[in-house]
Amino acid sequence: MSQVVLILYYSRHGATQAMANSIALGVEKSGLEARLRCVPEVSNNIANDQHSVPHSGDPYVVKQDLEDCCALALGSPTRFGNMAAPLKYFLDDTSAQWLAGTLENKPACVFTSTSSMHGGQETTLLTMMIPLLHHGMVLCGLPYSNPELHTTLTGGSPYGATHLAQGDNKNKLSTDEQKLCVAQGQRLAKLAAKLDT
Template identity: 75%
Template sequence: MSQKVLVLYYSKHGATQAMANNIALGVEQVGLEACLRTVPEVSSNIGEHQQAVPSVGDPYVCLQDLVECSALALGSPTRFGNMAAPLKYFLDQTSAQWLSGSLENKPGCVFTSSSSMHGGQESTLLSMMLPLLHHGMLICGLPYSVPQLHTTLTGGSPYGVSHLAQGNNPTKLSEEEKTMCIEQGKRLANMAAKLGN
């Protein structure tokens, strides 16, 4: 059975999804399988129902995906310096996986997107690490040996990759952001392969 890296994200306008796709590309360049998954919206309308399967895009995550993965990349747009509610809502349902240790000793990384340079990217990345640490995961950041981390004028952080969603096409990643996402995926996959989870 091949090792799977779960790339789990929530994306409202497409930027975080673009990051997830590039992280998955990096995972697959190492030879591991990237499993792209998303989460459904959260609604305050009690009577509102969503489709069990999204009409477009990646499938919704299920709790079994956490059990079966060898590593996890977790992504969300920045919402007031924190992860978006739909991703938090899913993570709040993972008590059984926490009790069983399903994610213990597996590597994990985080990624985010915001529409302003100082829009809380780093606090969002740090907040996303907290549930991973509670699950006993090993945090995999992005080292400064990746040259683009020194030169980027858009997104980028040693805590995890980020994207600055501005300009005429806010969902389009800069070349540096794409490279950093791919490098993050490669680093996560290499850690998973070495750990042999």
């Protein structure tokens, strides 16, 4: 079995990246390797050229990362109750991996951040699951055995880890949000080990 959990995300102001880092911590606490990857911006200006390497942060994802992983954590800020266009753009170009069954039977989870309490966290998580189901992945959320789901006043959902950023990442991850991200990473890694065939 591959020992690599791919944590693939898009982050505009750093909140989703902070969540990805906490999920990676949970993955590594469970003994697997976390591979953090992001996607480039999408521009409506066709004259804009995208750099092949990001100026800072994690490297851009390549299709081989999907082949190499034993599990996937997919994260995006909320855009009108759905994932952001850069992440959707990448997923829309994975037909070859879908036809080959590259992600079939691998566990996956989703995570998101929003700028307001009712900014569409749960609809974003649910709609992010749809392409993963088409790829044949096994989805996992966060069970209520995580006590933070009962007490959080910020982010947190049984559908996946969430964060309330309040605009341009004015809020850092709360203690509850951070614990839920770590728990999400641990659960994903444990399921990857159990599903290894």
